[in-house]
Each structure stands twice: as C-alpha cells, then as structure tokens.
Amino acid sequence: MIEINGNFLEGGGQIVRTALALSVHTGKAFSVIDIRKGRDKPGLKAQHLHGVKAMQELSNAKVADAHLGSDKLTFIPEKFTPKGLTIDIGTAGSVTLLLQAVLLPCLFTEKGMKIKLIGGTDVNWSPSFDYFDKVIVPQLRRYADLEVILERRGYYPKGGGKVEIKIKPKKVDHIPKLHLVEQGGLAKIEGVVHCAQALADKQVGERMAQSAKMHISGLEVPTDIKVEYVDTMSIGTGITLVAKYSSDDTFTDEFNPVVLGADRLGEKSVVAEDVGKEVANSLLTTHNFGAPVDEHLADMLIPFLGLFGGEIHVEKITDHVKTNIYVVEKFLGKKFVVDERNMVIRS
Numbered sequence: 326m327i328e329i330n331g332n333f334l335e336g337g338g339q340i341v342r343t344a345l346a347l348s349v350h351t352g353k354a355f356s357v358i359d360i361r362k363g364r365d366k367p368g369l370k371a372q373h374l375h376g377v378k379a380m381q382e383l384s385n386a387k388v389a390d391a392h393l394g395s396d397k398l399t400f401i402p403e404k405f406t407p408k409g410l411t412i413d414i415g416t417a418g419s420v421t422l423l424l425q426a427v428l429l430p431c432l433f434t435e436k437g438m439k440i441k442l443i444g445g446t447d448v449n450w451s452p453s454f455d456y457f458d459k460v461i462v463p464q465l466r467r468y469a470d471l472e473v474i475l476e477r478r479g480y481y482p483k484g485g486g487k488v489e490i491k492i493k494p495k496k497v498d499h500i501p502k503l504h505l506v507e508q509g510g511l512a513k514i515e516g517v518v519h520c521a522q523a524l525a526d527k528q529v530g531e532r533m534a535q536s537a538k539m540h541i542s543g544l545e546v547p548t549d550i551k552v553e554y555v556d557t558m559s560i561g562t563g564i565t566l567v568a569k570y571s572s573d574d575t576f577t578d579e580f581n582p583v584v585l586g587a588d589r590l591g592e593k594s595v596v597a598e599d600v601g602k603e604v605a606n607s608l609l610t611t612h613n614f615g616a617p618v619d620e621h622l623a624d625m626l627i628p629f630l631g632l633f634g635g636e637i638h639v640e641k642i643t644d645h646v647k648t649n650i651y652v653v654e655k656f657l658g659k660k661f662v663v664d665e666r667n668m669v670i671r672s
Contacts (some may be wrong), residue, residue, distance in 0.1 A: 326353065326354050326355065326356055326399075327344075327348075327353055327355040327356070327655050327656060328356055328358075329344055329355055329356070329357040329358075329521055329652060330357075330358065330359060331357045331358055331359045331360035331361065331362065331396070331397075332359035332360075332362040332363060333644050333648055333651050334644050334647055334648045334651065335643075335644040335648040336359075336361065336363050336364075336648070337361060337363060337364070337388070337645075337648075338360075338361055338369075338370065338372070338373050338422070338647060339422075339425065339624070339648060339649065340357065340360070340648060340652055341357060341360060341369070341373050341376070341377075341398065341426070342373070342376060342422065342423075342425040342426035342473070343425065343426075343627075343628060343649055343652045343653065344357060344400070344652055344655075344656075345363070345376055345377065345380045345400065345426040345427075345447075346380075346425065346426050346427070346428070346429040346430060346658075347429070347628060347652070347653065347656040348380070348384075348386075348400055348402050348562070348630060348656070349380050349383060349384045349402050349405055349430040349497075350429055350430040350433070350632075351372060351656055351657075352402055352403075352404075352405075353402075353656055354399075354400060354401040354402065354660070355395070355399075355400055355655070355656075356398065356399040356400075357397065358396065358397045358402050359396055359397075359399050360362055360373075360395065360396045360398065361396075361564070361582070362396065365667045366394075367394075367396060368393070368394040368395050369392070369393060369394065369395045369396075369398065370393070370418065371414055371415060371418050372414055372416075372418030372419060372422060372423050372444070373391065373426075374384070374392070374393060375412050375413075375414050375415075375418070375423060376423050376426035376427060377391045377398065377400065377426075378391070378412075378611035379410055379412050379423075379426070379427050380426060380427065380430075381400075382403070382408075382410070383405055383406060383407070383410070383430070384402035384403055384404065384406070384410065385402075385403040385404065385406065385425075386401055386402040386403060387399075387400075387401040387403075388398055388400055388401070388615070395489055396569055402439070402495070405430055405434070405436040407431065407435070407436055407437075407438045408438070409438065409439045409440075409441075410438070410439075410440045410441065411440075411441040411442075411443075412427070412440070412441070412442050412443070412444075413442075413443040413444070414442075414443060414444030414445070414484065414610060415443075415444075415484075416444065416445070416482075416484055416577050417444060417445035417448050417479060417480065417481040417482055417483060417484035417559070418444045418445055418448075418484065418491040419444065419445050419448050419450075419451035419452075420442040420443075420444045420445060420446055420454075420479075420486060420488050421446070421451050421452045421453070421454060421456075421457040422451045422452075423442065423444070424457070424490075425439075425447075425625065427440065427600065428440075428465070428490075428492075429628060429629075431469075431492050431625060432465060432468040432469040432492060432494065433468065433469070433494060434492070434494055435494065436494070437491065437493045437494065437639060438491075438492045439489065439490070439491050439492070439539075440489070440490045440492070441485070441487045441489050441490075441543050442486070442487070442489075442490075443479075443485065443486065444479055444484045444485075444486060445479045445480065445481060445484045445486055446475065446478050446479045446480075446486035446488060447478060447479070447486070447519065447561060447563045447590060448480065448481050448484075448539070448590075449481065449590060453563055453565050453588040453590075454475055454478070454486070454488065454586070455517045455519075455565035455567075455588065456565050456567075456586045456588045456621070457473075458473050459517075459565065459567045459586065460517070460567060460584050460585070460586035460619075460622055460624055461585065461622065463582045463583075463584050464582065464622070464625075464626065464629075467500075467501055467580045467581075468494075468495065468497065468500065468629075469492050469493060469494045469495055470492070470493040470494075470495060471490060471491070471492055471571075472490070472491040473488070473489075473490050473494075474488065474489040474490070474491075475487075475488055476488065476489060476647070477555070477556070477557065478519055478521075478555050478561070479557065479558065479562025480521065480557055480558075480559040480560065481559060481561065482559055483558035483559040484558065484559070485557070485558035485559075486507075486557075500633050501580050501581075501633070502633055502634045502636075503581065503629060503630050503633065503634070503635030503636065503637055504580075504581050504635050504636060505581050505583065505617045505618050505626075505635075505636075505637045505638065506617065506636055506637070506638045507583075507617060507638070508570055508583060508612075508615050508616060508617045509570040509571050509583050509617070510570060510571055510588070511544060511568060511569075511570055511612065512546065512547075512548050512569050512570060512571045513546050513547040513548070513549070513568075513569050513610075514541060514544065514546060514547070514548045514550075514566060514567065514568050514569070515548075515549050515550070515566075515567045515569070516534065516537060516538075516549070516550030516551065516564060516565060516566045516567065517549070517550070517551050517553070517564070517565050518530040518531075518534045518537075518550060518551070518552045518562070518563075518564045519553050519554075519555060519562065519563055519564075520552075520554050520555070520561075520562040520591075521554070521555065521556075521557045521559070521560045521561055521562065522536050522554045522555060522556055522557070524560070525554045527597075529591065529597045530552035530554060530562065530597075531552055531594075532597040532598055532601070533557060533562070533564050533597040533598070533600050533601040534550040534551075534552050534564070534601065535550075535598075535601070536597070536598040536599075536600075536601030536602050536605070537550060537564060537566060537601035537602070537604055538550055538601075538605075539601075539605075540601070540602050540605035540606060540609070541566070541608065541609060544558070544609075544612070545574050550564075550566070553595045558584075559588065561591065562591035562597075562600075563588065563590040563591055564585065564588065564589055564591075564600060564601060564604050565586060565587070565588040565604075565609045566587050566588070566604055566605065567584060567585070567586045568584070568585045568586070568608060568611075568612055569582075569583070569584050570583035570584070570585075570617065571583075575622055583617040585608065585611050585612060585617075585618075585619045585622075586608070586619060586621070586622070587604050587605075587607035587608040587611060587619070588604060589603050589604040589607070597658070611640050614640045616638045616639055616640045617637075617638055617669060618637050618638060618639045619639075619640050620639065620640045620641035620643055620646075623637065623639040623640070623641070623642070623643070623645075623646050623670070624643065624645040624646045624648075624649045627646060627649040627650055627653055627661075627670075628649065628653050630661070630670065630672045631650075631653040631654070631656075631657045631660045631661065631672050632657065634672050635671070635672060636669060636670070636671045636672075637669070637670050638667075638668060638669050639668050639669070639670060640668070641668070642663060642665055642668060642670070646670070647663075650663070650670075660672045
C-alpha cells in the first residue's frame with residue numbers, strides 16, 4: 326500500500342487526481358491522508374469524488390472514506406476494464422481537472438472509449454476548456470487519437486457545461502519519450518473569446534479580443550482570435566491565447582509539439598479590455614522566457630515524463646510541479662532529476 330501525504334507542499338486536490346490516475350494505470354493501491362488540509366474547505370469536494378467513482382467503476386476498485394469533506398482516502402484497484410463513462414459533477418466543478426484523474430489510464434487501453442462530462446468548463450483555479458483542448462490535448466496525441474467535442478460551456482455557479490472525448494488508442498511498438506527542450510520559432514497565435522449570450526449587447530467579447538490582439542501585435546505573426554457568444558446556465562466569459570511554434574516549415578511536431586497557452590476568466594469588476602491585456606501579457610511573458618513548456622503544462626506532463634522518460638524545459642518549476650513529482654515517485658520510484666537553475670526536468 327502506497328502511503329501519500331495529502332498536505333505535501335502545494336497540498337491540493339491534484340495529489341488525489343494524480344494518485345488515482347497512476348493507481349489505475351499501474352494497479353497499485355494507495356492511501357492518502359490530510360487531503361486539502363490547508364484549504365478553506367478541506368477534504369474531498371464533489372469533483373474529486375466523481376473522479377474516485379469513475380476510476381472505481383473502471384477498475385472495480387475497493388474504496389474507503391470516499392465521501393464529501395473526507396480528509397483521507399483508500400483506493401485498491403483491480404483490473405482496468407475500458408467502458409463508456411458519463412460523469413455529471415452536479416456543480417460547476419472543473420471537468421478539465423477531473424480529467425487529470427480519469428484520462429491517463431484511458432489512453433492506453435486495447436479498445437476505444439468515450440467519456441462524457443458535465444460540469445464547469447471554464448471556472449477559476451483550473452485550465453479553461455480551450456487550454457485543455459489546444460495545449461494539453463496535442464501533447465496527449467502522441468499516445469492516442471483524441472477527438473474533443475465541446476457541446477456547451479459551463480460557468481460558475483451553475484455549471485452545466487458538456488464535453489465529450491473520444492479516445493482511440495494508438496497501436497505502437499514503442500511509446501516515445503517526451504523531448505521538449507527548444508521553443509523554436511513562433512509561427513502563429515490563435516485565440517478564443519467566449520461569452521454568455523447576455524453579454525453580446527455590450528460587445529464584451531469583441532473588446533476583449535481587440536485588446537489582446539493589440540498587446541501582442543509586436544510579435545508580428547499571424548494572429549486569429551475568434552469570438553463566440555453561447556447559451557449558458559450562468560453568466561460568464563473568458564479568453565484563451567495559444568502560441569504555436571515550429572523548428573522547420575511545419576507548425577507542429579507530431580510527437581513533441583510546442584504549444585504555449587495563457588487563459589483568463591472575465592470578472593464583473595474588471596473591464597473586458599483589461600482582461601484581454603492581462604492574458605496577452607501573460608502569454609508574452611511565457612514566450613519571452615524561451616521555454617517550450619509553460620508553467621501550467623509542466624505539472625500535467627510530469628506523470629507521462631515519469632512513465633516514459635525524457636526531458637522537458639519549463640517556464641517555471643512551481644509547487645504544483647514539485648507536488649506531482651512527489652506523487653509520481655511514490656508510484657514509480659525515484660525517477661526525476663530537477664535542474665532548477667536551467668529549468669529542466671529529466672526522467
């Protein structure tokens with residue numbers, strides 16, 4: 326039984342999500358204590374519990390202490406059985422965070438799977454749907470073919486967003502190592518601004534997009550920022566910018582694409598132009614650092630780096646990164662070399 330300190334360093338729900346993913350993938354049981362101990366509302370939230378339930382269903386696991394607010398959890402998996410999943414969080418809990426628990430073992434099944442999720446697609450303290458779709462998913466396509474379909478946006482507090490993911494495993498003799506060490510040349514910038522339909526009269530989306538485009542114009546590359554107004558259960562808005570790089574005449578590398586992202590949600594107290602400016606400046610900071618992996622993508626790649634080896638050059642080695650390394654090493658043994666001076670992580 327692997328024992329995990331749920332209050333290690335960053336001390337968030339990521340510890341549980343990564344542990345669930347690796348437990349089902351490796352078949353190793355774990356127990357975790359002091360879950361989210363330092364948070365205002367510690368213990369398991371609805372999003373975490375739905376991750377536990379989904380992974381229990383897929384692996385016929387024995388589970389103890391899985392209830393709302395629980396500060397501990399024991400999870401003992403058996404054989405992974407791929408099947409279709411529908412997960413309704415019932416709140417605006419983040420579907421992109423829930424996928425951190427569910428997606429990894431589903432990439433390496435012998436047959437395809439379909440996952441449907443209902444909850445928050447664009448909510449605080451989690452990757453936006455577009456960041457997931459345009460930055461994270463390209464990295465996962467080295468392992469499986471993925472089709473990601475956004476059926477409806479879901480904002481706080483009601484959620485109600487709907488996402489469907491179709492997974493088709495790749496039949497390969499050798500799973501490639503991660504090799505993301507050089508940024509390459511900036512080829513283009515893409516963006517998505519999304520707003521609840523109720524904000525259309527104030528042209529919130531157009532103003533946000535124009536501001537973002539103005540503040541990144543100095544990069545002098547093709548830039549395309551789309552604006553969409555959508556029917557949602559709650560009022561909300563947000564923007565995601567994506568920078569794509571190339572080392573030759575193509576925009577992407579099939580096995581090691583370099584794609585950096587930045588996202589922001591709108592707020593009632595912040596004008597649309599300032600939101601656009603903030604996300605543009607965030608992307609500029611990431612671009613100017615010169616690494617091929619932004620700080621948010623870095624921690625999400627750690628489990629794959631541990632499993633398959635390789636090297637990544639990151640924008641920042643955050644507490645999220647160090648926390649994920651801690652959990653991955655619990656399952657896989659001492660695997661990582663962290664060079665904080667050069668911002669390089671190897672396995």
